[in-house]
Amino acid sequence: MSVGESDERPAKMSSGESGPQGDACANGRVISLGQMLVDLTMRIDRVPEPGGDAFADEAVARVGSSFNILHAVRQMGVGAAHGGIIGTGPWATQIRDALSGDGIEHIGLTDLARDSGICIAMTDARAERTFVTVRGAETQGDGHCFDGIAPADGDIVHINGYTFAHPTSRGLLSFLERYRSHRFTTVFDPSSVAAGAEDRLLGAIIEHRPIWSCNYEESLALARRLGLGNDFHRYVERSGVEVAGDNADKPSPLGDAGLMCAALSERLHAPVIVRSGAAGAWVCPEAGERAELVPSTHVHAVDTNGAGDCHVGVMSAELIHGASLLDAVRVANVAAAISVTRRGPATCPARSEIEPLLK
8 A cells, every 4th residue: 555645535545564464364364443542541440420530559551452463363373463543642653562562463554644543441440441532543544445455264353343433434334345245254343333333333233243242232233233132042042042041031231131142143144242241252163053151260350441452352263273163262361361350451362371271
């Protein structure tokens, strides 16, 4: 991709400098089209009420968002590339340094006019997170911003729902329309945003048939958007799908997560994962199949920031290695459990730390 400008583009862009996009590793790699920005993390006792104050003893700036996912991929020994936009400025420089340190290629555009964004991430005493995001270059792509991304058949493409909320969504829509037919695998993390996306964009990602990976709250929002309502038991009975596991017939949040997973998979005609925290994750490998609870490892959480990203990254890497979806989620559960015992957003453990807990 050459340097260029057009009337539609908000800033001058240049292509990535890390080498040809097509130079994928022999077994495939994970390419993220998500946003990459710097997390300014701090610990507070509680989030203040409007007009109130809170104090933090320190604030640490670390590269996060899609970097968390690609860092997890690299921790599993799989190649990784970032296809999103990176800006020009001090935050962008920190992002480039982090990519270089992990051996992650940047194959996307460079915005020569603005810096990359930051996300202020506050973790309270209960290990819950609150975010304020300052939009940067990663959000300002046009309809051509992913034109240079051409995944190989063995690659996995990661897409994040936050892209739906910004102008870069135009480029994502073009990418999805260009690859209506494809042989690579796509993993989609809808986040809290995708359920509110415009019909055309949501329809395009549904038609693309990715693996959907979301937490329980995100799955609730998505189910409502798709018109499933709250009576998942009735929907599952009507659809004929099944839920496996000890909690399948219990009217509890955990049982509901399994029903949600089965119902969403049936409606989306795609594999669905509903991450359920310390309990593990519900998995429906194919539409109409049983939703199975894959348990996790119990730990004492000190910081949940980036746990979902760790899960998605490790799962994607395991799929590149040839694991089944259930086995990939099993490894990802352990990785995410270890990650929440550490402070910071990119805390995925090495494979050597995960393996003893899989036995």
